[in-house]
Amino acid sequence: MSDRGHIELERSIASIVVGERHRRDPGDLTPLMDSLKRVGLLQPVTITPDGYLICGYRRLEAAKKLGWNTLRVWVRSGISDELTRLLAERDENVTHKPLSTMEATALYKEMKVLLQEDAERRMKANQFGHDSDKTAGQTGPAESAGPELAGLGDARRRAAEMVTGKASYNRLEQILEMERVAADRDLPKDLRKVAEDELALIRNGGPVDPGYQRVRAAKRLYELMKPGDAPLDEHLDDAVKDEHEDRLRRARENRARRQAEAANRKRSTRSFNLKWAEMDGWSKKYDVEQIAREIKPDDWALFLRVIDETKAFAEAVSLAKESGGTPES
Structure with a gap:
């Protein structure tokens, strides 16, 4: 959990801004609407101080369909001004300039923390109930938030979707790992410099994965080094080559294993029946001579x-x- 705080209050539904990055198909809201009518809103939605929605799109849409005018919200008091500005620019189309790779990574990092904290709060509320619900005499399970009740993996995916429009977060996580290496003062200076140099290349438009693989190879090389060994950079190119060949080898092994598993996987009785139904009368379709x-x-x-x-x-x-x-x- 970060040290960012939040306050809970009632907010006009009309004042909550749903940005372009939020999904537009909330799915079947009937069970959620039934829950809201039965026990009320047990889990507030999360917004920025300026009213931009962070978490709780389905709950917000269900409340709108029920004709509610206000909604309990968690207002994140610790969201940075930069994050709010980026949300506003993206969602209101104030600017059409796309985020740079490093800007997207910084926004992704903040969004991931917020989403994870929101998921943890809602999981705790699911287990123990919410104080304001108890004082209001409300009991029962928290409303079904579907995919919004998420762990770390889903927080990464959703943060990536909100920032880039795509579910893949690998490239963003690679940059964050390089930033961690560059900032870790417990690591040797030459290893941190490798990460710093690769990050500088990325800031200038360079690709992410080659830089990440170079930092990864440098970390592995550092872990294998002994006192008196030659400086890290003297062996780094060979280490990168070895790392690349190792990745190719693992990919070939994984592909061979999947193929073997597929070949040995037993098919169902239904598949067996369909196969022979298709074969029935096959000999009449061919000329013996x-x-x-x-x-x-x-x-x-x-x-x-x-x-x-x-x-x-x-x-x-x-x-x-x-x-x-x-x-x-």
Whole structure:
């Protein structure tokens, strides 16, 4: 949890600004509306001091459909002026200049913290109830917030969607990791300099992943270094190359494993039935003389092998049924 604070108060629904980054399809709101009518709003929505919605789009939309005029909100008193400005520029189209990679990362970092804190507050309220609900005599489970009741992984995804319009947060997290390395005074100066140099390249429009991989390789090299070894930068290029080859090797191994798992995965009885329903009457569709005249030896051998495999499978199933399998209907 950060040291940012929040206050709770009643807010006019009409004054809450829903930005362009929020999803526009809230899904089926009927269960949530029923919950609001039955026990009221147990979990306030979260807004900035200027009234921009951060969390609780579905709750807000459900309240609108119910004709409510006001709503309990958490107002984040610690949101930075820069964050509020970026929200305003993005959502009101004050500027059409897109965020730079580093600006997007800074906004993503703040949004991720806010979303995670909001999720933690709502999870606690789900477990123990909310003080204001108790004083109002309201009981019962918190309203179903669907995907909004989220853990860290979902907070990352939602923060990325709000900032970039895409669910992928890998590039943003890579930049944050490089910033952590650059700022960690417990790490050696030459390792921090690698991160600082790569961040400078990114600020000037360079790609993120190559820089991240270079920092990652430098970290691994540092962890393996012993006293008296040559300076980090003398071996860094080789370490980056080794890291790249290791990534390719792991990717090949993972692909081979997935292929093997797919090949060994047993299909369902329904699939079996569909396969043989499709095969029913197949021999009537081919001319015996033409097949005998044109089929190649290898293809004929394959056909005979499949026939033998089919006979063996049929015998095995028959034995299984006789020894306690499902009786024939």
